[in-house]
Every structure is written in structure tokens, then in C-alpha cells.
Amino acid sequence: MTTEIYLDANATSPVLPAAILAAQAALQQCFGNPSSSHAAGLRARALLDDARSRARRVLGAASGRLMFTSGATEGIQTAVLSALCAVRARRAAGLPCGDLLLYGATEHKAVPESLAHWNALLGTGLTLQALPVDAQGRHRLDELRTLAPRTAFLCTMAANNETGVVSDLDGIAAVLDDTGSTALWMVDCVQALGKLPLALDRTRIDYAPFSGHKLYAPKGIGMLWVRPDAPYTPLMCGGGQEAGQRSGTENMAGIAALGAVLRALEEGASFRSHAQLAAMRDRLAASLRAAFPGIEFNTPFEHALPTTLNFSVPNRSGKALLDLFDAAGVRVSAGSACSAAQAAPSDVLLAMGLPQERCANAVRMSFGPLADDAFIMEACARIARCGQALLAPPPAACPVTGSGAPAQPQAPVPGLAPCALDAHGLAHFLGAHPDALLIDVREACEHALGTPRLHGRAAYSLPLSRLPEHAAWLCRETRPLVFFCRSGNRSAQAARIAQELGHRAVRHLAGGLALLAP
Numbered sequence: 184m185t186t187e188i189y190l191d192a193n194a195t196s197p198v199l200p201a202a203i204l205a206a207q208a209a210l211q212q213c214f215g216n217p218s219s220s221h222a223a224g225l226r227a228r229a230l231l232d233d234a235r236s237r238a239r240r241v242l243g244a245a246s247g248r249l250m251f252t253s254g255a256t257e258g259i260q261t262a263v264l265s266a267l268c269a270v271r272a273r274r275a276a277g278l279p280c281g282d283l284l285l286y287g288a289t290e291h292k293a294v295p296e297s298l299a300h301w302n303a304l305l306g307t308g309l310t311l312q313a314l315p316v317d318a319q320g321r322h323r324l325d326e327l328r329t330l331a332p333r334t335a336f337l338c339t340m341a342a343n344n345e346t347g348v349v350s351d352l353d354g355i356a357a358v359l360d361d362t363g364s365t366a367l368w369m370v371d372c373v374q375a376l377g378k379l380p381l382a383l384d385r386t387r388i389d390y391a392p393f394s395g396h397k398l399y400a401p402k403g404i405g406m407l408w409v410r411p412d413a414p415y416t417p418l419m420c421g422g423g424q425e426a427g428q429r430s431g432t433e434n435m436a437g438i439a440a441l442g443a444v445l446r447a448l449e450e451g452a453s454f455r456s457h458a459q460l461a462a463m464r465d466r467l468a469a470s471l472r473a474a475f476p477g478i479e480f481n482t483p484f485e486h487a488l489p490t491t492l493n494f495s496v497p498n499r500s501g502k503a504l505l506d507l508f509d510a511a512g513v514r515v516s517a518g519s520a521c522s523a524a525q526a527a528p529s530d531v532l533l534a535m536g537l538p539q540e541r542c543a544n545a546v547r548m549s550f551g552p553l554a555d556d557a558f559i560m561e562a563c564a565r566i567a568r569c570g571q572a573l574l575a576p577p578p579a580a581c582p583v584t585g586s587g588a589p590a591q592p593q594a595p596v597p598g599l600a601p602c603a604l605d606a607h608g609l610a611h612f613l614g615a616h617p618d619a620l621l622i623d624v625r626e627a628c629e630h631a632l633g634t635p636r637l638h639g640r641a642a643y644s645l646p647l648s649r650l651p652e653h654a655a656w657l658c659r660e661t662r663p664l665v666f667f668c669r670s671g672n673r674s675a676q677a678a679r680i681a682q683e684l685g686h687r688a689v690r691h692l693a694g695g696l697a698l699l700a701p
Contacts, residue, residue: 187512188562192397193344193374193491193549194516199399201447202440206401209439217433218424227435234442238406241448242391243382248409250425251438255373256293258392258407261418261429263297265390266336266367267305269414274307281309281335281366287322288313288534289348291371294338309335313534319483320348320535324358331364339368341375345531345547346482347491349379356387367413373397377448377552378460378488389413395441399551404437454552460489463559467492467548470563474570475499481532481545492548493532501544503626507572508546509669509697510629511565515548568632575631603675603693604665612665612690613638619663619690624650624677629669635696637667647673650680657681663688671695 189197209230215223217231231251239245252258273280284298295311302309314330315323320343331337337359342349352370359366369390375381377398383391390413395404407429409415421430447453455463464484471478471494481493496504501517508515517529528542550558604612613619621642623630630644645653647668657680664681666674671694678691692699 187514188558188565189514190548190550190562191514191516192551193347193547195396195402196399196551198401198440199444199447199553202400202443205439205443206436209436213435213439217435218422230435230439230442231433234438234445237442237445237449241376241381241445242393242406242408243384244391244408246384247411247413248407248415248426248428250407250429251433251441252392252405252407252429253403253434254396254405255371255392255394256297257418258390258394258405259293259297259369259371260301261407261416262369262390262392262409263294263301263336263338264305264418265409265414265416266369267301267307267309268416269367270309270335271305271307272414279365281333281364283330283334284309284311284336284338285314285327285330285334285366286311286338287340287350288316289320289343289346289531290338290340291344291373294340294369294371298336298338314339316348316534318536319486320346320531321351321486322355324351324354327355327358328362331359331362331366334364334366337364337366337368338371340371340373341379342488343531344374345529345545346493346535347374347488347549348482348486349488352386352388359387374488377444377454378457378490383408383410395437395444398444399447399553400441400444401437404434404441406441455554457489460552460554463550463554463556464489464492466559466563467566470566474566479541481535481537481541490550490552490554493545494548495541495545499544501546504544504546506625506629506669507569507632508565510625510632511569511572513562513565513569515546517546569628572628572631575628602690603671604690605693606699609665609690609692610638612663613640616663616688619665619688620660622664622666622677623668624666624673625668635699637699642667647677650677654684657684657686660686661688663690665690665692667692667695669695670697 213226213230215227217224217227235249239249270280284302286294286298298311302311315326317323322339339350339355341352359368367389368387370388372391373394374397376393389410391408393406396402417428417430419430424430424433468480475496477497479495481495505515505517528539529545532542532545621637621640623634623642623644624647626646626648627644634642664686666677668674671692674691674695678689681689
């Protein structure tokens, strides 16, 4: 595909063009240190103050601390450290304090990992406990009502990154108030920015971390809001920047870029409304139903962000679906990007009580509030092509004229292990070996969605799953072989098989098609 349809915005987002320009201006014209008192420093300070003021207006946070961080993980760490230091001080003073660190069962891993780390490091000796969710992925308020009196620190999220489920924050606050709980409360607001209305001053929330790269800002910039009367302990100490709340010279390019995104949010002309986004999601859902009969959506739409779809297709592995979408130039993910490389069922879906197979094969599609009708129309068209490709017969073009009797593997030739080629090495190798065969070892349905001509040459389709059937041909073939796939993993396996069968001129494309220039 000449262009890609990026549907993995919950993992990260492209950078807003205005944010790129703002970052460049900060690097080129406003590069002063905002702590300096000369004119260059004062210009940087003005940029910093403007971004903070915009953030306060967008978040509905006129009061309290609002500092810029490196991202949500740092914000979570700071909130956890602050809460646990306060708990330790209350215990030392003999004041009543709960014994539980309670976190939602579907939280991002950064939360329970941070709780466990600081609980051990500070020696607070609290018990970590997950707050269950119901079949819709929302926190069990009945369980919270039982546990709230014992809770020292509660951690939930505004919206889930895998499923898009929106938490009932008002319900949680009501339970805390009804039970007289003194628990401090952190809400991970990463997926909420730009998608949910925020008025932090009017909530019971004590800590709210944000991450810029989830909403069109670059990576490495985030924010943390802290309620005025909430305890606070700096994670970063040093030169006293950010009013002593977070030391270290400010990331002015990142802050300028985030400020540009906040400006777009505040002005409201660029970002789609909730109703528009929900209509876009419904169009994507309709195209998925048509392409994959029997599809199961893992989140009820009425309780989810309008920008997130999480689904499973019976009898289709999540890995195969990701490969299929990728072949069509549609970028999606399986669960959280932080754990996508781990072949395990989604902890989030398991906590919702879904069957393990469905959890293991779930796929997430997510888009941002800048999506337009043309983008959604093209996404739907490519989803339809994916459904058609599953029904397409294998391509007729194949170098194999007959598989013959199964061949016995031979010992690998010493010193001739399969060689990996990068893009430059591929061009050189094909130029030196005009008779070399390019072999696409992706599944036939992926090949059917289009295979690029590599340096003007067409490729044959021989899926990795069918390679053993053609062992006899591999033993007989004398021409150089160059295997490739989407990411380089399957082609490396194919090259090893060919080498083990005794072929002496085997190469594979390292990194796969993903690393070739579009």
C-alpha cells in the first residue's frame, strides 16, 4: 500500500503539524532557559507559562499543582511516591490509615508495578489488591464499598487503553464519600485527554497524570495535576524548576508542542465531537461485521470511548489478523502496545471474564479525534479487502513445479548460515544475482492484498506454513533464494529451513517489508 491507515492511536499518535512547528520554533527561536532572567530566558518563560495556562483551562484545573513531566509513567510514579510517603507519615504519627493499596484490575501495568516498587522501597507494608471489574469492564462498586474503609490509596483510570471502557468516576467518588473513606485517589487520565470532558477542580481526584504522545504531541512530554490539599513529594529534586515540584531543565520543545495541541483542543475547530467520533466508530464496526462474519466486540459501545474498538474473530488468531491488516496497510494492535510482543491473553479481557481464547486473539483498533470522513472511508474499504483476501485462492505464480517425495534434511553447510540483508544489501544482492528468486512467505491472504515489486522484481508466494510440503523442491533448487515477510521473523525461519535442507545460497530480508521505504 502506498499509504498506511493508522488505527493504533491508543498506543501513540502522529504529531500534530502545528505541534511540529511549535517545537521547531522553540528549538530555533525560543531556545532560552526559562530559569534565566535575560530576554531569551523570559521568552522561554512566557512560552512555558502560556502552555501551563492552556492546560489549566482545558483540564478545568484552575487550582492545584500542574507540572510538566516526561510522560504518564513519571506522573504515576510521582503520585504513588507522594501518596505512600503521606501514608507512612500518618502511620508514624499514630493517625488512622487503611492497609490496602487498591487498584483497578484493568489498570495499565505502570500502576501496579509502581505500587509494588514504592511499597517495598518505602517499607510501608501495605497490601496490594486488585479491584474487580464487571463483564463490561467497569469497576465493581459493590466491592469498592466493602474495601473503601480499608483503602489507603486508590488507583483507577478514566478510560481503558485496551478496551476504551470509560470508568464511572462519579460512582467511585460517591462510594468513597458514602463510606467516609480517607483514601487518596489517583486517576490515570491518559486516554481521556481530548476524548472526555474534564473538570478536575470539581472532582474528588487527588492526582491525574497525562501523556502528550497519546494525543498528537511528541513522546517525552506529559503533565501531572495534584489537588491543592493532596500530599506531594517530588520525584525529581535538583535545581528547583517547576516551582520546586519537578527539577530538571524543562523540555521546552515538548512543552511548546503540547501547548499547540492544547491550543487546538481549546479552540475546538480541529477536533471532532463525541457524536462525530461515535458515528465513525459505528462505520468501522459495520465494515468489520461485513468482513468477518461472527465477529465479537469485547466492549459495549455505550460504555466505551468512541475512538476504540476491541474485537475477536472466531477461529482466527489475533496474530494472523494483525498480519492480514498490516498487509493491507492498516496498522492495528493486540491489546496494550507495552505488552504486544508477549504472546499471552489480555489481562484486561480476562479480568472482564471473557473466555481465554477470545482474550488471546483480541485485536484493538483506535483512532484519534482528528480523524475525518475520508480517513474512515478508506479504512472501511481496506477492511473489506481484508475480508475478501481471506476467501481468495493462493496466487498461481509459484516457482514450485511439483513437491515430489518429502526430502530428508541435510546437515547445514559450515559457514553458510542464512544471511540477513538490509534494504541496501538487498539491492546489492539482487544486482549481483539476476537469477535470484524472491519468495514471499506470508500467508496467501496477505500476499493477495498486494506485494511490492522489490527493485522491479515480482515475488512468488510460498507461505511458511506450506514450506515443508516443498522440501524436495528446496533440495533441488540451485538458484539463490531471498525470503521476505512482514517483520522478518517468518522469513528468517524459512531461510533456516532452506539452509537445513542443504541449500547453499539463502538470504532473508531483515526487518521485513516494514522497514522498506514506502
